[in-house]
Amino acid sequence: MIDKRTSLTDAIAPIPDGARIALGGNTLHRGPGAAVHELVRQGKRGLEIVKTAGAYDVDLLCAAGCVAAVSAGFVGYETPFGMAPAYRRAVESGVVEAREHACATVIAGLRAAIQGVPFMPVAGLHGSDLPAQRGFHSLRDPYSGTEVFVIPALMPDVAIVHVQEADREGNGRIVGTRFEDVLMAQAARRVILTAERIVDGALFAAEPDTVAIPGFLTAAVVAAPRGAWPFSCTPDYDYDADYLAAWVMAARDPDASRQFIAERVFAPVAAVAVG
Amino acid sequence: MIDKRTSLTDAIAPIPDGARIALGGNTLHRGPGAAVHELVRQGKRGLEIVKTAGAYDVDLLCAAGCVAAVSAGFVGYETPFGMAPAYRRAVESGVVEAREHACATVIAGLRAAIQGVPFMPVAGLHGSDLPAQRGFHSLRDPYSGTEVFVIPALMPDVAIVHVQEADREGNGRIVGTRFEDVLMAQAARRVILTAERIVDGALFAAEPDTVAIPGFLTAAVVAAPRGAWPFSCTPDYDYDADYLAAWVMAARDPDASRQFIAERVFAPVAAVAVG
């Protein structure tokens, strides 16, 4: 089988400016932290970020000027650290477009892409300003005559997912919650896995139910120990509360956030990885 | 938590004549054999059977006069035993309506039911007589203008799924292929699990990824050792080739099939179970 292992640099390099990138994980958990840092270091521009509920990933990429649009249902650090200051500032100043979704409509858009159909009907959205704001159409059901909102397909150019274990062929094992990672991997044109550990894939044959990402969907696999950091990665490590608190403080100010990024994201990867 | 264990008789008894019943498994594998026999013994009438690829289940229920319609993509015993004689006869004589689907449109109809929407768009079907025959409409995508077929929601009244292990709360562990069982369990108004073994559910906490059916979807759990028979049930037993060959032979003739059912389905359950 094909050995899909590569370096983080080489995995991220082919992503063009303007790409639509789906990021795995949810709020503070199992986001692809190392890959997000590499996007920043490589100076990607004009990205559209797809996520149900984002936090540091969206916030940092906005601060670093990588982002043109965010298609997400929620961006914030939940109760521990509150709102995402750089994302806020970028949207409030008109630099970044908030393509606001309900989390369920991100899922619907991914499902349409996965199923090769142009739109996906969804229950709900009634009484919300979102459909008008986002241009989500409704259709009349030809069977019952009821109106239903339909969400256009949302096909990421790239999905980046951090998993606990992967083999060289790109099978990815997720321990615990999968979030929308499997949907993202199915919907995307190209899948990049970063993994805490590269393991012998023969081990997966004993428990294939735990292998969320089948290798044939994967384009590149990167060995990335602590690769979710500063997100949590069950059961290996929790989110880095000190780091995130420092970032959120810095992110409130453009100069401070630039300095933070220069010192802590552009710093040698080894130094970052020990957190 | 609620103890949902009951007898097979009591689990099947509330199913009314005319119910739409989704049956788990696929062709010769992990169908709910014991529950199908109980449907026959209880003399259910006018059922609509939902399945992607059925075999003995659909064939026997047709022979026993339980069925009004079959919504399936395929009915047959594959290469080992060929076509389904009783199903054929029932459709050819106009007793049973073949609501023919592509397997993918069964899935689409279940997905619509699961997602609480009246229809599900599907890729494909172009150039097939099925949409016209089945009254499947198409809709114009409001985003691109392309036409796409939409399948109406297919919500089973009951899904019956045979699993290798279940706990008393209705969590169901499936070893190996899940087929459309999870979709059926999500789509149905009521879920009946039959299980080779009732186990301590605390064991499931160590490997929740293998528990395909979450207990909160389940209405009833039945301890049914060899409960897939004559279907296979990995890794416990293979399909019963001798029995199925005898049935398919008998099924070619109405009298012979009635006699077979009287002797082998209405026979004491214990005798049937040792097959």
Next chain:
Amino acid sequence: MESPGSILPWDMMAVAMARLLKSGETVFHGVASPLPMVAILLAKHLHAPELTYLNITGAIDAAPLRLPLSTVDPALLRGTRSLVTLADLFDLSARGRLDVAFLSGVQIDGEGRINLSAIGSYERPTVRLPGGAGSAMLMPTARRVILWRTRHDPRTFVDRLDFVTASGNVDRVVTPLGVFVRIDGRLHVESLHTGVAPEVFREATGFAVEVGPDTAVTPPPSAAELAMLRAIDPDGVARSEFA
């Protein structure tokens, strides 16, 4: 037992929210939801043992060893016997099988509609808010929606939302000052928490409400409720929402 005068607002809210849940119901909370997390566990340990507790981790009836500040935290997976996905949970609500969803709003209007999107103009907002997460889908599809909000002031309970993020089946709204109930599409004051004067409640609410000396008082947390609350949430995670 602590004296009524010492009722802490997070305790009162958690208890009031817990009391709204009935055994046998299926209940969901999303991100950034410490109070619902605590309230659900409290109800499950008191009067509603057969609640089915769902959250974004995909755990069913998890029994966390410690309560996390993030309500998507892997700590919430402990003890689950199956794993579903957030998509599965939205679907559950979409097909009418989710009994209760806990949601919140930065702005809430007199119809119980919420804004979690933007303050000011939508395109160039004064404050870009986090977004409604699942609200726009859950609020019209869950059988009952319970809103909670730790701030009760006229900037929060407004006559007119800057943007309607979601609208739907709101049943109750729980705040530090009292409980609203929604009847015929409008929020009405159901009860004031102990020590909250009617005029304080009225002035804190940006839309018109009927409240006066005859308005009911929320029963204060009982000794049993408080004891169980302390046992479930020894670290005061519920209080973190007031930070």
Next chain:
Amino acid sequence: MESPGSILPWDMMAVAMARLLKSGETVFHGVASPLPMVAILLAKHLHAPELTYLNITGAIDAAPLRLPLSTVDPALLRGTRSLVTLADLFDLSARGRLDVAFLSGVQIDGEGRINLSAIGSYERPTVRLPGGAGSAMLMPTARRVILWRTRHDPRTFVDRLDFVTASGNVDRVVTPLGVFVRIDGRLHVESLHTGVAPEVFREATGFAVEVGPDTAVTPPPSAAELAMLRAIDPDGVARSEFA
């Protein structure tokens, strides 16, 4: 090596089908498909090691210890490192990522359309057939469809289908007599198997075909192909389709 005169039709078909697969392709077969199962494994062991082999079990690149008669058999799970679902595989095809689907038809017409639904009238058929399984969805969406059929007679290869179960991206049709290729929407004879006379092929085909002394001959199975075929399918599962 067995002499050309002894070429068995199941061997010839399995080899001809295997040769149509290219390394790197993603290939699917469904129910009741022994010949595709054997052909895919044969290709994978010969010229196409990087085939991705998919089937209804949800196994990826399974390495069965024995070949089952049922092609949904759990035997096909062996060695898989992940488990997907049939729904996932239909989706893969729907979004244009399935390279090859093997399908069949009880009737096949000159455009490569198939009937697996009914002989005679649809409502009250002379023969109710098993149904097309995934065909109506896969045939228009898979990049290439390879049809196979172990019967080659005018009742199978018909001028007009009683019902069009599916229609789409047919590339080749492999039979015991030869191989059709579809060009500009019509089936043309690509090659005759060894020993098949042009007039035999023509008379066995219910629609008009151009076939004559210049028609190519399918290269007979090589020694290497036959040896690998015997190693993969020692029990002759491919032959079971001719029973």
